[in-house]
Amino acid sequence: MRKEIVINVARNETRIAILEEDRLVELWVERPEKERMVGNIFKGLITSVLPGMQAAFVDIGLPKRAFLHVSDVTNSSVEFSSMLDMPDEEEFSKKSRGRGVPIQNLLQKGQEVLIQIVKESIGTKGPRVTSQISLPGRFLVLIPNEERVGISRKIETWSERKRLKKLAADLKPNGFGLIVRTIGKKKTEKEFHKDIQNLLKTWNLIKNRAKKTKAPALVHREMGITSSLIRDLFTEDIEHLVLDSKKEYEEIISYLKTVSPDLCSHVELYTDSSPIFDSYNIEPEIDKTIYGKVWMKKGGYIVIDHTEALVTIDVNTGRYVGKGDQAETVLKTNMLAANEIARQLRLRDIGGIIVIDFIDMEESKNRRRVFSELKKALKRDRSKTSVLEMSDFGLVEMTRQRVRPSLLHTFRDECPTCSGTGRVNSIMTVITKIERWLKRAKVDSTEKKLLFVVPPKVREFLLENREEQLAKLRRQYRFKIQVEGDCTLNMDKYMVFSLTSQRDITDQFKA
DSSP states (O other): OOEEEEEEEOSSOEEEEEEETTEEEEEEEEBTTBOOOTTOEEEEEEEEEETTTTEEEEEOSSSSOEEEEGGGOBSSOSSSOOOOOOTTSOOOOGGGBTTTOOGGGTOOTTOEEEEEEEEOOBTTBOOEEESSOOEEOSSEEEEETOOOEEEOTTOOOHHHHHHHHHHHHHHOOTTEEEEEOGGGTTOOHHHHHHHHHHHHHHHHHHHHHHHHSOSSEEEEOOOOHHHHHHHHHOSTTOOEEEESOHHHHHHHHHHHHHHOGGGGGGEEEOOOSSOHHHHTTOHHHHHHTTSSEEEOGGGOEEEEEEOSSOEEEEEEOTTOOOSSOHHHHHHHHHHHHHHHHHHHHHHHTOOEEEEEEOOOOSOHHHHHHHHHHHHHHHTTOSSOEEEOOOOTTSEEEEEEOOOSOOHHHHHOOOOTTTTTSSOOOOHHHHHHHHHHHHHHHHHHOOOOEEEEEEOHHHHHHHHHHOHHHHHHHHHHHTOEEEEEEOTTSOTTOOEEEETTTOOBOGGGGOO
16 A cells, blocks of 8 residues: 655644545644643642542643543652653553552552653543653654563464564563554664663753752653654655645655665655645645534545544435445445445544444345445554444444544634534524514513624524514514614623613623
8 A cells, every 4th residue: 555644834723634545544734832742751749539430630730730640640650750651652561550559559649750751631520641651753752660571462473573573582671561552563673772872861951850849840841743754664664755734744754764765765855836735636635524514425425423422424325326226325335334434533633432333234245245334444443443333223333532622623613603513593593583682671671672683694684584573573562663684793692771771781681
């Protein structure tokens, strides 16, 4: 499969696009006000320990306190600890963390701890942290206060896994664990040794900085988005990397010369006058990610809807009518949808609980084919996924690792008018609310002359289509009513003023 990386560096943001067969499958965006925080190491201060939740909250100097669960607390060092989320690497067993010890026996309020962010702040929740530090290098991950060696699950050849495990075990420093990353496949002792020495220097700097720093404070910042991508993803599988920043280009070439000189020829500096994302037809694909409806080949489409608890995805045939019978049409639509859904999950970085509603299929063999196609497409996803079998109703429940807010939160803010519901009150709903206001005011108000300020559409509807009704309201409630439009009002808002006292009396009789 042809893979490319295209990087656009601008003053206010850096965007990294990953293409497979010329199709956009992943997009990373980093802006100064929302820098990537996963992997950052802090010296934090325990502000509260909650035995009922077996968790603690940690002040790390950010607006929201970090969440530390007992399963992420190491026995070996609650004084210094943390763990970087490495979705494509084999995790160490959680037996080294917690070990059934109550959190109140491990941590106390006011204690200083060294922790690392594994999941960024999402919505109202603060970042999730761990006390098991992980330092990723080019080929290896160094784990302080550990002794074991792990191998990436993506290295499948038994003989190579055995070779790498022996090599890592021989080079492993005392008091440290090692994980061999996927990119470490077929690498030599010399390359591993150099990686370990660089990581040990980084760890010593972190320890010294932590000892001299008062909590809460940042003691180590993970690489920027471009540098970390080169370190983690740029391998022989990537045929081409092109970027439009000379400074970043020179830094990448300099780094590759020290770790993988053979990859330098894969890097190109983009110098054309047209924007780089336009040349690769990426910009139109990015624009589509803000919409819930995604059209597929042959006319079918999927609808992606974010809720508070989960993400739902609905599959529809749309304009696709097919050439065979209905069952064949439905099967082809679902097969296309399985691949498109896997792509959209990666592209939009959707995580958490996901429920997919495929079009109903009567034959169980067709359900198995669609489920198998979905599982196959998800194998290309670097984030961990867990998928349950398709139900008789065509529903698939799955989870996808969530480390940071989805792309939707990067590109869009919540609508101030509808507060994220996607709906506003209809004109008739607003008019009905006004009638209820008048009914309450008739009982308790001494006012006789009222001015209603409403959205222009409501005013137009009242005066042009409901003139008789407005006159009836005047007679029924015995108020002299004037109506004015205000284009600054949201559709579900209205204001009422007393023409006698010139006061705003909206809230006096509002439910």
